[in-house]
Structure formats: structure tokens, C-alpha cells
Amino acid sequence: MTVSYALFDMFCQFGVCDTIISDNGSEFISNCTKEVCKLLEIRQNFTPSMIHHCLGACERTHRTLAERLTPYIQKGTQWDSVLPAITFSMNASINSSTKYSPYEIIYGTRPKFPLCLSHQTDFSTLPDDYRDYVEKQAKKLDIIREEIRTNAQRSGELMMDRYNKKTNPLYLSVGDYVYMLKDPSGPGRKFQPKYSGPFIVNAIKSPHIVNLKEPSSGKILKYDTHLDRLKIAYVRAPEPSDYFLSKVHTAEINRESDDPSTDSDSEHTEAIPPLPQTQPVVRRSTRTRKRPIHFQLSTLDTNSSDEFTTQSESDTYYKVKRILSQRKINGKTEYRVQFKGEPAQNALWIPFEQLNEHTKKMVQSKPPPCAN
Numbered sequence: 432m433t434v435s436y437a438l439f440d441m442f443c444q445f446g447v448c449d450t451i452i453s454d455n456g457s458e459f460i461s462n463c464t465k466e467v468c469k470l471l472e473i474r475q476n477f478t479p480s481m482i483h484h485c486l487g488a489c490e491r492t493h494r495t496l497a498e499r500l501t502p503y504i505q506k507g508t509q510w511d512s513v514l515p516a517i518t519f520s521m522n523a524s525i526n527s528s529t530k531y532s533p534y535e536i537i538y539g540t541r542p543k544f545p546l547c548l549s550h551q552t553d554f555s556t557l558p559d560d561y562r563d564y565v566e567k568q569a570k571k572l573d574i575i576r577e578e579i580r581t582n583a584q585r586s587g588e589l590m591m592d593r594y595n596k597k598t599n600p601l602y603l604s605v606g607d608y609v610y611m612l613k614d615p616s617g618p619g620r621k622f623q624p625k626y627s628g629p630f631i632v633n634a635i636k637s638p639h640i641v642n643l644k645e646p647s648s649g650k651i652l653k654y655d656t657h658l659d660r661l662k663i664a665y666v667r668a669p670e671p672s673d674y675f676l677s678k679v680h681t682a683e684i685n686r687e688s689d690d691p692s693t694d695s696d697s698e699h700t701e702a703i704p705p706l707p708q709t710q711p712v713v714r715r716s717t718r719t720r721k722r723p724i725h726f727q728l729s730t731l732d733t734n735s736s737d738e739f740t741t742q743s744e745s746d747t748y749y750k751v752k753r754i755l756s757q758r759k760i761n762g763k764t765e766y767r768v769q770f771k772g773e774p775a776q777n778a779l780w781i782p783f784e785q786l787n788e789h790t791k792k793m794v795q796s797k798p799p800p801c802a803n
Contacts, residue, residue, distance in 0.1 A: 434458040435467045442471065450474045454486060455654060479640060479657035481614060484594070488528075495521060528586035529579045536579060539572045601658050603641060607632045608664040611643065611656060629664035754794055756802040766794060767802065 442448075451468065453459040455477050468475050478485035499517045500510055522533045523542050534542050603609065610626040630643040633651055639658050644651045755767040755778055766786070769778040783791070 432463055434461075435463045438464070438467060447471050448473060450476055452476045452478065452486065454478050455480045479655055479660075481612070482657040482659055485657075487590075492521070528583050530582050531575060531579055536575060539568055539575065598659075601661060601663070603632050603635065603658070603661070605632050605635065608646070608666045609643070609661045610664045612660040612662075626662070629666055751790060754790075754799045757794070757799050758802045766799065 438451075451459075451473055453475070458464065459475075460477070465475070467473075483490050496517065499520070500513070503513045504510055519542075525532050529536070532541065608629040608631060610628040611630055612625060613627045615621075615623040615625065629646065630652070631646050632641050633644040634642040636642060636655060640655045641658065641661070642651065642655050750771045752769045752771045752773075755769055755775065757764055757766050758780070759765075764783045765780045766783065767778045768781045769775050783794075786794070
């Protein structure tokens with residue numbers, strides 16, 4: 432309803448157009464918009480879904496409008512209060528494709544501003560007759576619009592050549608299987624498949640537009656699809672061929688199947704030797720895994736080295752990192768020792784007598800805290 436009112440206001444200001452080109456948005460394909468165009472005898476043309484470059488000039492204008500509205504909206508300004516000024520600034524700006532501003536295309540002159548000196552009217556150059564003025568203005572508009580048509584065509588060709596350099600043409604024929612790109616929505620859309628199908632090409636309406644149908648039900652899709660949303664689908668045949676059978680066995684099968692006196696099932700079984708049954712080779716790891724220290728320690732080395740060391744079954748020596756705590760059991764003092772390369776939860780209780788001289792001096796000069 433909102434789009435219909437906007438179209439009606441535009442027609443009341445500039446007149447009724449011949450054709451409206453839009454995408455397949457719900458506001459443009461609604462019954463209300465269709466009835467307005469039907470009453471005003473306006474033809475509606477639609478671009479394929481999800482192909483925004485078919486309406487590149489309109490989409491680029493929307494981007495410019497959003498960029499100019501963003502600073503005001505971030506400051507808390509109501510967007511509808513600044514929309515007329517932003518629209519006027521866009522209409523007064525020179526377009527890069529047409530080399531003219533939209534304001535000059537319609538009115539034949541540029542808008543007037545206080546600091547613009549080019550709009551000071553010289554009344555001596557004005558024609559005496561109103562008819563001469565209208566004819567002069569009409570000739571000016573004809574020249575402007577002819578240049579616009581040439582500039583727009585040249586700009587479109589350059590843009591098309593630049594875009595075609597990055598694309599790979601897709602050649603399809605009726606009956607081919609294709610996948611169609613879709614727009615996932617909702618939670619988890621990043622993990623949803625980007626393509627749906629496969630579909631069958633039902634008709635080719637133009638070099639860029641095709642019509643698809645579902646292979647299972649044969650239902651034809653309502654809207655046409657652009658080639659940019661499609662990719663080839665390689666669908667396997669429903670029945671496997673005899674590609675993996677040898678030529679000799681295939682000839683024997685065909686020869687024996689022609690003889691009606693023989694049983695086809697039994698003969699086929701004898702013609703094709705069974706495949707050898709081989710067991711898959713299982714690769715096992717040869718890496719040796721070392722157990723934690725508190726499972727490896729069996730004997731303690733009490734030599735007088737610089738640091739307290741222990742020797743395991745694998746003849747590997749482990750050095751002490753720090754003494755965590757101490758306790759007394761049956762009148763004997765034990766110390767909780769953390770080894771280098773091991774976490775604190777793997778520390779072991781070592782009696783005082785099994786510590787070397789260096790470690791004994793260390794615990795006597797700075798005793799560790801007592802364990803609760």
C-alpha cells in the first residue's frame with residue numbers, strides 16, 4: 432500500500448510512465464500495485480530474483496542515499512526531516528554516466544543557489560516572443576537528452592565489458608541438470624547449503640534467463656532464473672553400467688544370454704570369477720608413550736649432585752623443580768617434591784633421608800609450609 436501511494440504521488444507530479452521495471456519484491460508484485468498499474472495502463476517488467484546488477488543504476492542510488500542518511504540517523508535526527516534536502520542534493524549532482532544532473536535533464540537548466548553566478552539572468556538575451564522561448568528551450572532539451580542517450584550507452588558498454596572479463600560463460604541446453612543458488616536465512620544460516628536442487632532446464636528464454644522444473648514432480652518454477660545463480664549439476668545415471676566388467680566376461684555374458692537353453696543366472700555366475708577377498712591393512716602407531724613420573728619412579732638416586740635427582744626404569748633422571756610442603760608421619764618428615772616438566776598435582780612425598788645434601792640444605796634454610 433505504501434509503494435502504491437508513492438507511485439500515485441509521483442505520477443501526479445511528473446505524469447504517468449509507460450513501463451515500471453522492478454525486482455520481485457513483495458511490495459511490487461502485490462495485488463494493490465498491480466491494480467494501480469492496470470488502471471493507469473502501465474506495463475510492469477520484473478528482473479530475476481537476487482540479481483541486483485540488473486537494476487544497477489537504482490541500487491547504486493539506494494547506496495548513495497543510505498550513505499548520506501547514516502550520519503544524521505546516528506545523531507538521532509529523524510530521517511524523514513532530512514530526506515528532501517538529501518534528495519535535492521542527489522538530483523543536483525552530475526551523474527558520472529550521463530554527465531548531466533537529473534535536475535538539468537528535466538528542466539533544461541541547473542538549480543539556482545545564492546553563490547552561483549551562472550544563473551544571473553540577462554534579460555537582453557531573452558526572446559521577445561513566448562513561442563520563441565519555448566522553441567529554444569525545447570531544442571536545448573533535445574540536445575541534452577541526445578547526449579545523455581549517447582553517454583549512457585557508452586557507459587553501459589564499458590561496464591558490461593569490465594564485468595564480462597571476470598565471469599565464466601555458462602552454456603546450457605534444455606534437459607541439463609543445474610543447481611540454483613539460494614539465500615539462507617534464520618539461525619545457523621552459515622551452516623546451511625548455499626545451493627538447492629538439482630533442477631532440470633525446462634526452457635531457455637534468453638541468453639541469460641532460463642526456466643527450471645523439479646526432476647521428481649515435474650513442477651515448473653514460477654519465476655525465471657538468471658544464469659549467475661546456476662551451476663552445472665553432474666547427476667549419476669539411475670542404473671550403473673557394465674563399465675567395470677572386462678570385455679571377455681561381457682562377451683561371454685552376451686553370448687550365453689542369447690542361448691535360451693541355458694540358465695542365465697547360473698551361467699553368469701560361472702563366467703565371472705569371484706573377486707579375491709583381501710583384508711585391509713591396518714597401520715598401527717610405533718610411537719612409545721611415556722607414563723607420568725609418579726608411575727615411572729622405582730628407585731631414588733641419593734648421590735651428592737647439585738640437585739636432587741631420581742632415576743626411573745628407562746634410565747632417565749628427573750630434576751626437582753621445587754618443594755611444595757612438608758608433613759610428619761610416625762615421627763619422620765616427608766617433603767612433597769614437584770619435578771621439572773610435571774604439574775603440581777603429580778608431586779610425590781619423599782622422606783628427608785632420601786634427599787641429597789643440596790636439597791636438605793635448601794629445606795633447612797627455607798622450610799616449606801606444613802600440609803594440613
